[in-house]
Amino acid sequence: MAIINEKLKKEIIVSNGEALADKLFLASGSPRRLAMLKQLGLSAKVVDAPIEEVALPHESPRSFVMRMAIEKAFAGYNKLAGHDIWVVAGDTLVELEGVVLGKPRNQHQASEFLTKLSGKTHRVLSAVAVIHQGETFASLNETAVTFASLTDQQLADYLASNEWEGKAGAYAIQGLGAQFISHINGSYSGVMGLPLFETSELLVRAGYLIYNFSSIK
Numbered sequence: 490m491a492i493i494n495e496k497l498k499k500e501i502i503v504s505n506g507e508a509l510a511d512k513l514f515l516a517s518g519s520p521r522r523l524a525m526l527k528q529l530g531l532s533a534k535v536v537d538a539p540i541e542e543v544a545l546p547h548e549s550p551r552s553f554v555m556r557m558a559i560e561k562a563f564a565g566y567n568k569l570a571g572h573d574i575w576v577v578a579g580d581t582l583v584e585l586e587g588v589v590l591g592k593p594r595n596q597h598q599a600s601e602f603l604t605k606l607s608g609k610t611h612r613v614l615s616a617v618a619v620i621h622q623g624e625t626f627a628s629l630n631e632t633a634v635t636f637a638s639l640t641d642q643q644l645a646d647y648l649a650s651n652e653w654e655g656k657a658g659a660y661a662i663q664g665l666g667a668q669f670i671s672h673i674n675g676s677y678s679g680v681m682g683l684p685l686f687e688t689s690e691l692l693v694r695a696g697y698l699i700y701n702f703s704s705i706k
Contacts, residue, residue: 513697516565516578521663525683526577529699531692533577538564542580550584550614551629558616559627566620575697576620579683583658585611590658596648602659603647606669608638611658615679617688621695628691630684632675634662639669 515523515533526533540560544553561578569576583590585605593599610633618627652666653659660666662673662680678685692699 512574514565514569514574514576516561516576519682521681522579522683525678525681525685526688529685529689531699536565536569536576538568540564544589550582550589551631553589554580554582554614554616555618555627555629558618559625562618562620562625566623572622574621575692575695577617577688577692579615579617579688581613581615581657581679581682583611583613585609585658592655592657593653593659596653599653599659600644600648603639603644603653603669606636606658606660607644608636610635610672613658613675613680615676615682615684617684617691619688619691619695619697621697624695626691626695628684628687630676630679630687632673632677632679634670634675634680635672636669637671643669 511534513531513533514536515526516536516538517523518535518537523533523535538561540557542557548556557580558578561580562576565578566574566576590602590605590611593602613632613634615630615632616627617630618625620626647653647660647665650665652661652664656666660669662670662677673680676684676686679687689699
């Protein structure tokens, strides 16, 4: 058996990492998800491939969020029409007592969502999918998030911040919304929108080298 010394091994790892650097794509316009991939030491290019995000009749929240992540990834993969590439996509939704709280259309709906979440525990379902050479790798993370009871002043101030815009459930755990959360049981990054443990695991399964920590700036 050939023995590879540590110096040569490091050179191989770095070389492979550089070769893969231009082959990772994120099918999302979310700057947050792009930054989260960078947290893993990964540099991805963005591919804009929007899909219709509508639940099927009687489709469960778990099925819906998984389907959305997979369809987003495939839309990006098909748009690029490439084989030796990896496309990552994610989707996140908030579910309270069987009801999905999506991205609020306006401030009034955001107020309704936050009022419903106040003092209760809800679920955040965050799916991630990786497509490589037409093969699908997907996973779902489920996290329980507990809100403290919100005062009228807290609610009014948060709505005035406009942080709720474009956020599932009308809040952002990585922003001002963190002050409302008394407890989480699960993945913080999943609540942010891209569960990093599952993302890392799927990329490895799909053959993408991510453990090139020497390249992290």
